[in-house]
Amino acid sequence: MMYATIERIGETSIRTARSFYETLAFSSLVFFKMFDRTSYNSAMRMVLVNQIYFTSVQVLPLFIAVSILFGSPMVGITLQVLKHFGLADRMGSVLMGFIVTELSPFMTVLLIALRSSSAINAEIAVMKVNRELKTLDVFGIDVLDYLFLPRIINGILSIVCLSSLFSILALASGALFSRFLFDLGINEYTNLLFLSADFSDLFILLVKCILLGFFITLIPIRFGLRATDELTSIPVSVLNGMVKVFIAIVIIEVLSLLLRFL
Amino acid sequence: MKLFPREEILERTLAVTSAEHRDRLGLVAMDVPLISNLDILGNLALIKQFRENLPKREAEALVLSYLQRFDMERIAYRRNPNLSAEERFCAMLIRAVLVPEAFVVIDRPLKIVPDLQENRFFHDMLTKVEDLWSSCVIFDYPWNRERYEDIPVDIDEL
Numbered sequence: 001m002m003y004a005t006i007e008r009i010g011e012t013s014i015r016t017a018r019s020f021y022e023t024l025a026f027s028s029l030v031f032f033k034m035f036d037r038t039s040y041n042s043a044m045r046m047v048l049v050n051q052i053y054f055t056s057v058q059v060l061p062l063f064i065a066v067s068i069l070f071g072s073p074m075v076g077i078t079l080q081v082l083k084h085f086g087l088a089d090r091m092g093s094v095l096m097g098f099i100v101t102e103l104s105p106f107m108t109v110l111l112i113a114l115r116s117s118s119a120i121n122a123e124i125a126v127m128k129v130n131r132e133l134k135t136l137d138v139f140g141i142d143v144l145d146y147l148f149l150p151r152i153i154n155g156i157l158s159i160v161c162l163s164s165l166f167s168i169l170a171l172a173s174g175a176l177f178s179r180f181l182f183d184l185g186i187n188e189y190t191n192l193l194f195l196s197a198d199f200s201d202l203f204i205l206l207v208k209c210i211l212l213g214f215f216i217t218l219i220p221i222r223f224g225l226r227a228t229d230e231l232t233s234i235p236v237s238v239l240n241g242m243v244k245v246f247i248a249i250v251i252i253e254v255l256s257l258l259l260r261f262l
Numbered sequence: 263m264k265l266f267p268r269e270e271i272l273e274r275t276l277a278v279t280s281a282e283h284r285d286r287l288g289l290v291a292m293d294v295p296l297i298s299n300l301d302i303l304g305n306l307a308l309i310k311q312f313r314e315n316l317p318k319r320e321a322e323a324l325v326l327s328y329l330q331r332f333d334m335e336r337i338a339y340r341r342n343p344n345l346s347a348e349e350r351f352c353a354m355l356i357r358a359v360l361v362p363e364a365f366v367v368i369d370r371p372l373k374i375v376p377d378l379q380e381n382r383f384f385h386d387m388l389t390k391v392e393d394l395w396s397s398c399v400i401f402d403y404p405w406n407r408e409r410y411e412d413i414p415v416d417i418d419e420l
Binding site: 041042043044046123126127130131132134135136138139140141142145146 | 280284285287288289293294295296297298299308309311312313315316317318321357361
């Protein structure tokens, strides 16, 4: 009984460590491919443009609506609380430290992961089941260049750009609330934000967005590739992939918090 | 054309041939399907775009000119599931000859076109792109020989 339990713990640990190592190995392979000029051929560029359209442009109306409907009340409540506790002087650092560096990337990655990561995972799994990956291989088309790289680059660009858009919309609504609650003019509000902006926080935010974009596309690709030749393996691969995406988001969020506050 | 007495011999020879001519292999086979989330134009242009970095517009113009040879421009914007078996074979054949210096290997074409009405179908298809390959070989079984009326390749019964 005791031995069996220890054996199971050991097996799980080895499996987790191996999976983690494989993900990092695959990540380094993709990372170096990103800087290889030969990867950017006509077909790859076409896929990249399509991916940007499907992930970032098509989602814009929904994303803007969510940013306004969720971001504005959030900013409003935050400023109301600050006023209530007499912390109006902390407004800039709270807006920059919470809304811009924490809430914006989190909301963005949530939407992109739910919408695009699952789609990528299913798409790669379907291609694997249909033997379409074999087709690409037979015709000398590198799946890393043609399928994976455009999706990963698009993931990075989407998270960085949409996160910035969320921040801009949230801060714009902050300008309105600060006008009503604190009678702050737009110039004073802007100055306050600039004075509260910490370069190191913004750098961590950028790195966090890049890492989030990278891993929420890379992990679904890896799990899509794990599908077998059977249709029933598609939902299993999507399920496993999305759980790992969630874990990756949590790890990156925790690491960024540790970096900021330690 | 190579006619094999048994499936395992055919598959072994096919694997060896594919490996030998890997860089210029244009394989037409049921288990090398068209990409389902691309239309036919995208499927075929992809070969030129990826392998020769041809701009999208030029690659598509070239593909359309090949489709015109078969009078098949109508399938350009369709996807794989919406094609008839004959149209699918035609698309796969064009994809194969788009490989530079193509060594075209057609693996058991009757798997792709199982309900063939015309024994001259393969002859008609192959003669339209005869000028585009460097060599072409068909793999099949002796009992299907009569389905290949007048095909423009040598027949070799093993």
